[in-house]
Amino acid sequence: MSLNAIQVKPVSEEEEDGPSAQPDPNTSYPSLLHYRSGSGSTTPRSRQSSPGNSPRLGPTRFANSDTCDSQYTPLFLGFDKELKMQRRAKRKVGRAWYSRKRVKFVVGVIGLLVLFFLMNWVMLLRLQDHGLHSESGFSGNSSVASVSVTIREKWRKLGKEKKAWKGNYGRMLDLAAHALAEGLNKPEPKDLWLEPFVPASSWKPCADQRSWEPNEGKNGYILVTANGGMNQQRVAVCNAVTVARLLNSTLVVPKFLYSSIWRDVSQFGDIYQEEHFIKYLTPDIRIVKELPKELQSLDLEAIGSVVTDADIPKEAKPSFYLKNIVPILLKNGVVHFLGFGHRLAFDPIPFQLQRLRCRCNFYALQFVPKIQEVGALLLQRLRQNEGHPGPLDRYLVGSYAKRIKKDKSHSKKASRYLALHLRFEIDMVAHSLCEFGGGEEERKELEAYREIHFPALTVLKKTTMLPTPAELREEGLCPLTPEEAVLMLAALGFNRKTHIFVAGSQLYGGRSRMNALTSLYPKLVTKENLLTLTELEPFMNFSSQLAALDFIGCTAADAFSMTDSGSQLxxxxxxxxxxxxxGRMPTIRPNKRRLASIFMKNSTIEWRVFEQRIRKAVRQTKHVQPRPKARSVYRYPRCDECMCNMTITT
Structure with missing residues (x-):
């Protein structure tokens, strides 16, 4: 038997340093010692027969162990050293490979997370762009496009920083935004844009019916200077007409008192058509534009003919006027009601006098042509189609309603819109004595405002134990904030595509107070957005005339939502x-006391429960009922004096 030489395969540089040097568990390393027969030898024949290359003999099972040990010790020592170096090199390569793999794994995980958040952000941006671009609000005006761009830019900015909602409703607003995004294509509740038609439609207007002779006005002249804004003044005018008939006196066209709050110098003729007012009410009372010359020179205060609101109880009965005012008229021939407002009771009052009130409000007071014309433009742009008039247009904009006539060439369906009156101006906020999340800074600001504009209220606060802001809110005596209003609309089911017209946009707290509304409802506009600067210029600095445009936009809406039932508008x-x-013009009248109990749970309540409770609270206010006793006929005209119930048979 011949002994074969021991062969050791060297490790190349590529195997040590390159990727191929990674250990392969399927590779078996060659034996250190081989028994080889002559026929099975792999050693080249030339190498075996060469004299200078005698074969190195390895131990065999026949060899003496001592001889082998002594003979091959140097060979085994050299070989063992080389083998250890190979193993160390392979371990080094293995550690480097494992380190690189671990780094790649960490980098891969981080990359996946970044990609996940990036995809979510892209999807959110696309959703926002879909809501703000493809649903772009109202057409017909270049300013509208700029508003959409502004809102879109604001959304992108909000994407870079966390939304900072005003007040205490951050959690609920996030839930509302999520619900609106999910329900983008869901149908709205069936009754959202509807009134209970059958009972509502049974009431028909009939305040224009007269059953008395004209009043000759023989008991002297009544001057009236009404206070407040446009809506308070409207109520005062109707009450003055009724008092003039009650006292058989002649009414001078009312004047409007300049208010330090509203700062508007507009007079009756700047808002309402004087000639129509006089002519329409001639069968009821005598109206003149000014006092006779012999009475103009009188010092009315000196002769005791000036009667202020302080002299008349709020909602005084007709008997008060007959007892206290008639003697002044008979003595001096004139009386001046200064600051006249809610100074005539709704009950008890004779039937025909109550009907006269309604006749004045719904028929005699028509806006001047310049207000009607711009009001018609406003309605066209709100509906996005001038070929579809609303049922109330002719009562609001008169002859200009003809421009909003049906045209078969218009194939596009007019857009319906919701009008929202946010009564959240500083005067309302300050007078409410409530708090709205602004802390000490807000309290100081509102107290300073009260001292200037509501001094009597300031004195009352110091001398009387009044309810706390928390108690007022619990009783539903605080106006809804813009955040509460938008939560109510979202809970009712108005989707993100809803067109919303906001009246009363001079909000306390500025534009930031509108963030929640514009974020959740991108198709939101005001008259300032829809009308050009040129169209608005004649009304600038005249708050009552601007309020008339809001009145038109709200009254003609497909649905109207108020936030404070005490608001005159x-x-x-x-x-x-x-x-x-x-019976086709629904109005959302929130019960603020019930809503307050729901909003107080804003930190824990689930959205689905919130929706159910809000809908139930609002649904209960949509029932049709006759005017409650002693309540305003201007707000509740469903009474025999103003409207006729066709379901009642005699």
Whole structure:
């Protein structure tokens, strides 16, 4: 038997340093010692026969162990050293490979996370762009496009920083935004844009019916200077007409008192058509534009003919006027009601006098042509189609409603819109004595405002134990904030595509107070957005005339939502919609006391529960009922004096 030489395969540089040097568990390393027969030898024949290359003999099972040990010790030592170096090199390569793999794994995980958040952000941006671009609000005006761009830019900015909602409703607003995004293509509740038609449509307007002779006005002249804004003044005018008939006196066209709050110098003729007012009411009372010359020179205060609101109880009965005012008229021939407002009771009052009130409000007071013309433009742009008039247009904009006539060439369906009156101006906020999340800075600012504009209220606060802001809110005596209003609309089911017209946009807290509304409802506009600067210029600095445009936009809306039932604009608008709406003009009247109990749970309540409770609270206010006793006929005209119930048979 011949002994074969021991062969050791060297490791190349590529195997040590390159990727191929990674250990392969399927590779078996060659034996250190091989028994080889002559026929099985792999050693080249030339190498075996060469004299200078005698074969190195390895131990065999026949060899003496001592001989082998002594003979091959140097060979085994050299070989063992080389083998250890190979193993160390392979371990080094293995550690480097494992380190690189671990780094790649960490980098891969981080990359996946970044990609996940990036994809979510892209999807959110696309959703926002879809809501703000493809649903772009209202057409017909270049300013509208700029508004959409502004809102879109604001959304992109909000994407880079966390939304900072005003007030205490951050959690609920996030839930509302999520619900609106999910329900983009879901149908709205069936009754959202509807009134209970059958009971509502049974009431028909009939305040224009007269059953008495004209009043000759023999008991002297009545001057009236009404206070407040446009809506308070409207109520004062109707009350003055009724008092003039009650006292058989002649009414001088009312004047409007300059208010330090509203700062508007507009007079009756700047808002309402004087000639129509006089002519329409001639069968009821005598009206003149000014006092006779012999009475103009009188010092009315000196002769005791000036009667202020302080002299008349709020909602005084007719008997008060007959007892206290008639003697002044008979003595001096004239009386001046200064600051006249809510100074005539709704009950008890004779039937025909109550009907006269309604006749004045719904028929005698028509806006001047310049207000009607711009009001018609406003309605066209709100509906995005001038070929579709609304049922109340002719009562609001007169002859200009002819421009909003049906045209078969218009294939596009007019857009319906929701009008929202946010009564959240600083005067309302300050007078409410409530708090709205602004802390000490807000309290100081509102207290300073009260001292200037509501000094009597400031004195009352110091001398009387009044309810705390928390108690006022619990009783539903605080106006809804813009955040509460938008949560109510979202819970009711108005989707993100809803067109919303906001009246009363001079909000306390500035533009930031509108963030929640514009974020959740991108198709939101005001008259300032829809009308050009040229169209608005004649009304600038005249708050009452601007309020008339808001009145038109709210009254003609497909649905109207108020946020404070004590607001005069909301009361007059809702009454006008009842009177002329024919049971097709729904109004959302929130019960603020019930809503307050729901909003107080804003930190824990689930959205689905919130929706159910809000809908139930609002649904309960949509029932049709006759005017409650002693309540305003301007807000609740469903009474025999103003409207006729066709379901009642005699």
């Amino acid at each position: 909301s009361s007059l608008v809702s009454g006008y919609r009842i009177y002329y709406g024919g």
